[in-house]
Amino acid sequence: MMAACLTVAITSCDDGRLYEKPVILPEEGRVVKLTGNLSGVGEWAGGYSIVVAGFADDSEYAVISKSVSTGADGRAEVVLSGIKDDVQRVELCVINRLRKRILTLRSADLSVADTIRLEVGSMNVGMYAAIQEQLFNTTCTSCHGASTFAGGGLYLTEGKSYDALVGAPSQLADDKLLVEPGNADASVLYQAIATRVSATWRQDHSNMVMNTAMRDVVKDWINGIKE
Numbered sequence: 001m002m003a004a005c006l007t008v009a010i011t012s013c014d015d016g017r018l019y020e021k022p023v024i025l026p027e028e029g030r031v032v033k034l035t036g037n038l039s040g041v042g043e044w045a046g047g048y049s050i051v052v053a054g055f056a057d058d059s060e061y062a063v064i065s066k067s068v069s070t071g072a073d074g075r076a077e078v079v080l081s082g083i084k085d086d087v088q089r090v091e092l093c094v095i096n097r098l099r100k101r102i103l104t105l106r107s108a109d110l111s112v113a114d115t116i117r118l119e120v121g122s123m124n125v126g127m128y129a130a131i132q133e134q135l136f137n138t139t140c141t142s143c144h145g146a147s148t149f150a151g152g153g154l155y156l157t158e159g160k161s162y163d164a165l166v167g168a169p170s171q172l173a174d175d176k177l178l179v180e181p182g183n184a185d186a187s188v189l190y191q192a193i194a195t196r197v198s199a200t201w202r203q204d205h206s207n208m209v210m211n212t213a214m215r216d217v218v219k220d221w222i223n224g225i226k227e
């Protein structure tokens with residue numbers, strides 16, 4: 001400590017800038033502070049976790065991450081510090097055991113500042129909410145209820161989808177349920193997005209969901225529903 005002070009003092013004298021330079025501790029890195037009221041954190045289990053994580057450009061694997069937990073009131077406050085220079089983006093996201101990003105809930109560019117505050121407000125970050133938002137709303141509702149048309153009579157719109165799926169009989173496959181709690185492989189919803197079962201339907205769904213991570217989320221969600 002003495003030696004360090006001495007060095008600073010000497011160089012300061014040399015270049016004449018006595019008080020200008022703040023002392024920077026490089027190992028602290030940059031900091032992200034996330035706050036918000038999050039529900040559904042506990043819905044993610046079996047190798048998934050909700051984290052605040054840093055990613056380098058083009059990589060799907062988190063360089064650094066910290067788990068999100070909430071208090072009894074749902075309040076979450078996560079401080080991720082020591083973020084090194086190779087990290088360009090920080091995200092509130094779901095990662096798997098290999099720290100691979102499964103889906104992004106919020107993201108921010110880190111190149112603009114050393115300290116970022118992310119106030120995400122009230123958010124449902126649960127497994128089903130993610131499926132609704134990132135699968136049904138983006139890929140399915142155009143034909144399943146967002147307009148006047150609902151293919152196969154199936155509404156996958158927010159607020160309607162859960163009851164329309166869980167424990168509900170399939171119109172196209174005899175004696176099958178759209179979602180059979182605890183059994184993804186037997187569920188027509190999962191078959192529709194992950195197998196070729198729909199090749200004989202009026203609308204082939206086989207190639208609609210190429211994102212295998214999303215297929216797995218649907219599978220794990222169905223398998224996790226208690227009867």
Ligand code: HEC
Pocket residue numbers: 135136139140141142143144151152153154169170171172173178188189192193200201202203205208209
């Ligand atoms: C381009 C329009 C279109 C899109 C997009 C679409 N569907 Fe469909 N879907 C249909 C039609 C039409 C049927 C009924 C097929 C028939 O009657 O043979 C159907 C039927 C289904 C069924 C079977 C319903 C039953 O009762 O057996 C499921 C499950 C389904 N769709 C899920 C999805 C999911 C999940 C998505 C998004 C990944 C999706 N669909 C996207 C048009 C679409």
